[in-house]
Amino acid sequence: MSSTSYIPTRAKEWRLPERNGIDSLQLVDFEVPKPGVDEVLVKIEAASLQYRDLMLAKAYYPLQEKKNLVPGSDGAGVVVAVGPTRYAQQHWKEGDRVAGQFTQMLQTGKPTSREVMSTALGGGWDGVFTQYRIFPAFGLVKIPDSLSFEEASTLPCAALTAYDSLYGSGSHVLRAGQWVLALGTGGVSIFSMQFALSSGAHCIITSSSDAKLQKAKEIAGENSERLHLINYSKTPDWELEVLKLIPRGVDFVVEVGGNGSLPKSFASAAMGGMVAAIGFVAGAAKETFPDANGLMLSFGGVYRGILVGSRSEFEEMIQHVEAAKIKPSIDKVFKFEELKEAYRYLESQKPPSVNVLPPSPANRRAGPAPTHARRQSGMPQHMYSQGYVPTPGNSHTRRPSVVDIAADFLGPSGPEQLAKMRQHGSKVEDWIDTYSRPIRPWLPALGRFLIIVTFLEDAHRILTQISDQNYYLQKHRGFPWGLSHAFLYTNVIMMLACSALVMAKRYPEIATGGLFGVVLAQGLGYGLIFDLNFFLRNLSVIGGLLMVLSDSLSTRKSTFANIPSLDLNETDRKKYFQLAGRVLLVFLFLGFVFNGKFSVARTGVSVVGLAACIAVALGYKAKISALFLVTTLSIFNFSINNFWAVHSAHPQRDFLKYDFFQTLSIVGGLLLLVNLGPGDLSMDQSKKHM
Numbered sequence: 001m002s003s004t005s006y007i008p009t010r011a012k013e014w015r016l017p018e019r020n021g022i023d024s025l026q027l028v029d030f031e032v033p034k035p036g037v038d039e040v041l042v043k044i045e046a047a048s049l050q051y052r053d054l055m056l057a058k059a060y061y062p063l064q065e066k067k068n069l070v071p072g073s074d075g076a077g078v079v080v081a082v083g084p085t086r087y088a089q090q091h092w093k094e095g096d097r098v099a100g101q102f103t104q105m106l107q108t109g110k111p112t113s114r115e116v117m118s119t120a121l122g123g124g125w126d127g128v129f130t131q132y133r134i135f136p137a138f139g140l141v142k143i144p145d146s147l148s149f150e151e152a153s154t155l156p157c158a159a160l161t162a163y164d165s166l167y168g169s170g171s172h173v174l175r176a177g178q179w180v181l182a183l184g185t186g187g188v189s190i191f192s193m194q195f196a197l198s199s200g201a202h203c204i205i206t207s208s209s210d211a212k213l214q215k216a217k218e219i220a221g222e223n224s225e226r227l228h229l230i231n232y233s234k235t236p237d238w239e240l241e242v243l244k245l246i247p248r249g250v251d252f253v254v255e256v257g258g259n260g261s262l263p264k265s266f267a268s269a270a271m272g273g274m275v276a277a278i279g280f281v282a283g284a285a286k287e288t289f290p291d292a293n294g295l296m297l298s299f300g301g302v303y304r305g306i307l308v309g310s311r312s313e314f315e316e317m318i319q320h321v322e323a324a325k326i327k328p329s330i331d332k333v334f335k336f337e338e339l340k341e342a343y344r345y346l347e348s349q350k351p352p353s354v355n356v357l358p359p360s361p362a363n364r365r366a367g368p369a370p371t372h373a374r375r376q377s378g379m380p381q382h383m384y385s386q387g388y389v390p391t392p393g394n395s396h397t398r399r400p401s402v403v404d405i406a407a408d409f410l411g412p413s414g415p416e417q418l419a420k421m422r423q424h425g426s427k428v429e430d431w432i433d434t435y436s437r438p439i440r441p442w443l444p445a446l447g448r449f450l451i452i453v454t455f456l457e458d459a460h461r462i463l464t465q466i467s468d469q470n471y472y473l474q475k476h477r478g479f480p481w482g483l484s485h486a487f488l489y490t491n492v493i494m495m496l497a498c499s500a501l502v503m504a505k506r507y508p509e510i511a512t513g514g515l516f517g518v519v520l521a522q523g524l525g526y527g528l529i530f531d532l533n534f535f536l537r538n539l540s541v542i543g544g545l546l547m548v549l550s551d552s553l554s555t556r557k558s559t560f561a562n563i564p565s566l567d568l569n570e571t572d573r574k575k576y577f578q579l580a581g582r583v584l585l586v587f588l589f590l591g592f593v594f595n596g597k598f599s600v601a602r603t604g605v606s607v608v609g610l611a612a613c614i615a616v617a618l619g620y621k622a623k624i625s626a627l628f629l630v631t632t633l634s635i636f637n638f639s640i641n642n643f644w645a646v647h648s649a650h651p652q653r654d655f656l657k658y659d660f661f662q663t664l665s666i667v668g669g670l671l672l673l674v675n676l677g678p679g680d681l682s683m684d685q686s687k688k689h690m
């Protein structure tokens with residue numbers, strides 16, 4: 001765990017052990033937990049109260065809820081500790097100002113299962129009416145520096161619900177000049193008004209109170225000339241008043257009333273418009289339930305249930321809030337210990353905004369904003385490596401062979417030790433050759449397939465997550481619209497075409513060169529060049545590609561006509577590619593050795609693995625060493641990178657899946673090494689000439 005902040009051992013939180021109303025709330029002590037794998041500890045600086053919280057306390061809420069719940073869906077605070085894993089530490093650091101995502105597992109798109117919806121804060125999962133809370137690293141978003149913690153705490157539910165109502169449907173997205181009808185002056189309706197007016201649209205607000213309508217006008221500020229107010233107590237047939245303002249009907253209705261207001265909402269809407277169903281505060285007697293089928297047929301538009309929004313939409317909304325300089329409206333602030341009074345105030349007043357409850361004397365440290373290196377949806381993560389040119393030795397001095405270097409490294413008894421090692425190694429090699437003979441004919445094809453499998457998986461990932469990929473490139477990497485599409489589809493075409501050429505053993509220079517270009521382009525495009533883990537992994541992938549090229553050169557007699565080539569014959573090119581390939585292949589295992597927590601077992605495997613890596617790089621008993629690395633990497637790949645055991649909505653699944661397939665590619669390169677041998681520039685080959 002990473003932290004330099006003071007963190008108490010115990011703190012306070014509100015619990016709802018029963019659903020018998022506001023008095024069921026209990027303030028209790030709890031032990032402050034430490035963040036674990038992919039977790040972040042947040043000190044909650046402010047939380048806001050929603051009508052949903054009141055429904056939960058009274059057992060009116062229709063969705064899944066946790067027993068003995070910590071209520072509250074909306075909160076903002078500061079990161080005080082980060083768990084020990086790569087994902088959490090890449091995304092967050094101590095001092096970051098954050099808010100919790102309402103539905104923790106809803107990262108992008110729309111909910112696809114009740115299991116995802118059951119991760120809503122203050123419902124299926126414990127909420128934010130607490131002084132400290134552990135969040136999954138993927139369950140937070142950065143809040144604008146322009147907003148206080150109190151203001152930012154109003155965003156996760158009410159603001160995001162309003163935003164999704166107006167911008168979250170692919171077929172109906174609010175544009176300038178359109179009309180929005182927002183019922184009431186609650187948090188969702190006020191945010192809907194602010195989003196509509198900031199987008200150049202017109203907005204109609206209804207309320208039974210002239211004072212609340214006037215408050216809404218004050219919030220609208222300089223945009224109030226496009227705001228229209230209707231007091232439904234004075235104008236019971238308010239839908240007719242709406243049609244006087246805009247005879248064709250409004251484009252969007254933010255419907256929070258439910259059955260009690262639904263017929264009038266449909267009557268107010270334009271043909272083909274949208275009614276966004278959000279709440280049911282108006283209620284209705286059972287005998288007055290509207291004929292939904294008849295209303296839909298006469299309306300001809302979309303009646304859409306709103307379930308807040310995803311994390312990617314939350315980030316998008318925050319950009320809108322910052323660009324439009326939207327300031328959330330706060331009606332009243334209560335102390336953390338006064339939560340019951342806040343509930344009663346909400347029950348009686350139904351204010352035009354939510355109530356903010358700082359859990360303690362607020363710590364107003366505004367830490368630097370986190371840099372989001374990538375989205376949780378799983379983007380391609382290849383890296384590239386620039387080659388280096390060794391300094392030429394003195395041309396008048398004999399260059400030492402790899403055998404000389406190894407013998408000097410081992411000291412005065414080096415040659416004798418090497419001789420003994422060769423003797424034992426030769427026996428193992430004979431055993432391997434004998435028992436691997438039945439599968440030897442299949443090793444080249446299997447090795448080539450495993451090498452390209454990470455590129456095939458990347459192509460599949462891009463095609464199935466194309467909208468997420470475009471969003472990341474445009475929002476976080478600054479790609480213009482159109483260029484991001486061209487970048488992604490070019491990568492997909494290159495990966496599929498070059499992978500097919502690798503398997504067919506056709507045009508090997510073009511195939512491996514194209515895949516190397518993909519590694520280079522994606523390293524630059526996704527900004528992953530300086531990540532050490534990805535750098536080491538992709539060095540190994542490049543090593544595998546060089547082994548593919550070596551394998552192809554071993555069966556070819558000449559290069560392409562009219563294509564310039566190095567001033568080397570085919571044999572020289574092959575041996576240099578094999579040397580570079582086997583050296584680069586070991587970098588993945590080096591990344592494994594130097595990352596993670598060390599145990600006795602891991603230390604033992606690491607020591608033996610390092611010896612195998614050195615042997616592969618030097619070309620000493622390279623087949624045995626490569627086979628050891630193949631076995632070790634395969635065991636760890638299936639036991640650690642088991643993405644199939646992780647829920648499909650969990651962002652970590654994409655990281656594990658990426659690691660799994662890239663490790664398979666490196667195993668493929670090592671299998672080609674087992675089949676081809678280390679090449680001429682190796683100790684194994686040098687000993688034959690001694």
